Amino acid sequence: MKMDIHRQSKHISYKGNNLFIEETSLLELGEKFQTPIYCYSIKQIRENFLELKNSFKKIKPIICYAVKANFNKKIIDVLSKIGAGMDVVSGEELKLSLECGVDRKKIVFSGVGKTEQEIKYAIKKNIKQLNVESEEELSEINLICLYLKKKINVSLRVNPDIDAGTLEKISTGRSEDKFGISKNKILKIFKKYKSNKNIKINGLSIHIGSQINKLDPFKKAFKKIKNMIENLKKEGFVCETLDLGGGVAIDYDDSKTLKISDYAALIEKIFSDLNIEIILEPGRYMVGSSGVLLSKVVRTKKGENKDFLIIDAGMNNLIRPSLYNAFHKIIPVKKSKKERKYDVVGPICETSDTFLKNMKIQEMKKDDYLVICSTGAYGSCMASNYNLRGLAKEIMIDGKKIFET
Numbered sequence: 001m002k003m004d005i006h007r008q009s010k011h012i013s014y015k016g017n018n019l020f021i022e023e024t025s026l027l028e029l030g031e032k033f034q035t036p037i038y039c040y041s042i043k044q045i046r047e048n049f050l051e052l053k054n055s056f057k058k059i060k061p062i063i064c065y066a067v068k069a070n071f072n073k074k075i076i077d078v079l080s081k082i083g084a085g086m087d088v089v090s091g092e093e094l095k096l097s098l099e100c101g102v103d104r105k106k107i108v109f110s111g112v113g114k115t116e117q118e119i120k121y122a123i124k125k126n127i128k129q130l131n132v133e134s135e136e137e138l139s140e141i142n143l144i145c146l147y148l149k150k151k152i153n154v155s156l157r158v159n160p161d162i163d164a165g166t167l168e169k170i171s172t173g174r175s176e177d178k179f180g181i182s183k184n185k186i187l188k189i190f191k192k193y194k195s196n197k198n199i200k201i202n203g204l205s206i207h208i209g210s211q212i213n214k215l216d217p218f219k220k221a222f223k224k225i226k227n228m229i230e231n232l233k234k235e236g237f238v239c240e241t242l243d244l245g246g247g248v249a250i251d252y253d254d255s256k257t258l259k260i261s262d263y264a265a266l267i268e269k270i271f272s273d274l275n276i277e278i279i280l281e282p283g284r285y286m287v288g289s290s291g292v293l294l295s296k297v298v299r300t301k302k303g304e305n306k307d308f309l310i311i312d313a314g315m316n317n318l319i320r321p322s323l324y325n326a327f328h329k330i331i332p333v334k335k336s337k338k339e340r341k342y343d344v345v346g347p348i349c350e351t352s353d354t355f356l357k358n359m360k361i362q363e364m365k366k367d368d369y370l371v372i373c374s375t376g377a378y379g380s381c382m383a384s385n386y387n388l389r390g391l392a393k394e395i396m397i398d399g400k401k402i403f404e405t
């Protein structure tokens, strides 16, 4: 394990022995504000978006940032200003996106459990489309449209029965998962709603899981969906739009992840002859590498057979390690040469409040600062007040400018 930030976080780096986020010293941030603090590089977020956008040579997908990955207002604002749309999964995410001035015709609303209220709100706001996850949801949407005397575009989220080969709890495209509509039902639904005055089925969508680090599952899913579109066409149904979801992995542990240019090339190879509008919903890829969780050592503790490094960030701030056994690298804010093995743990009254086990990292002492890397996605947005602990502050860095949010 390299004692360095991972390679996708280009704007978080050591200058001499001190860790910086863009032009701002993390040591100074730690001393100025109360830790733990989520710190994000705006430059990194912009670059991630532009890298994805520019990887496409033939088609110009609508890139709808998956707000669930991090609903920080500044992030939504920054991304929408450079042309991103949003993929939202709740009425509140939709409201926030609209407040941030996101173009409503670039907002898609996904999710298996949209409430009547949320559906009504989305229809009234005239967003691009609802990504529908069941026949039951579709008939509710129909009734709501009748009641409101309004029309809405929907895409049918297909469950392609593909194992994304990612963590069990973030796989979404297998037939046993709760997401999407079985591919065997899609044609029937198109036929049923063919002449419906309130609902226009404009296409299909899929999302097979998150943190997918190989092209193969994408390839299998994309080929299946292409087949479905061609078969629908033979039956006289035109898919105008195809939402390919998110799921692209980031590098948490210096292992190889898929290249974004290969992902884009795959999409172009499979779909460019269809003349169809492509929508993407990246979340983690857009923001994951942009953020760190800055934390301070509360104290060290000698255990029976090991040493514990007790830090002031806990599983209430970052739940991924305890929820998914997810790995996040931990590096010091001030580098030194001495190394030591620790279990890095938080202060919460749960054994699962452990960030790293038996890991060789730099030797540290009380009041030293460290960062938990790659926490821009599914970090702050999954935080809680467990143990009545407060939420970590969030700070956005843009060069030398600091925005507290």
Ligand SMILES: Cc1ncc(COP(=O)(O)O)c(C=O)c1O
Binding pocket: 066, 068, 069, 087, 110, 111, 207, 209, 210, 211, 245, 246, 247, 248, 281, 282, 283, 284, 285, 377
């Ligand atoms: C429907 C949908 N789209 C997009 C995403 C974003 O996924 P990721 O952050 O892996 O890109 C998710 C996340 O689970 C999702 O459920």
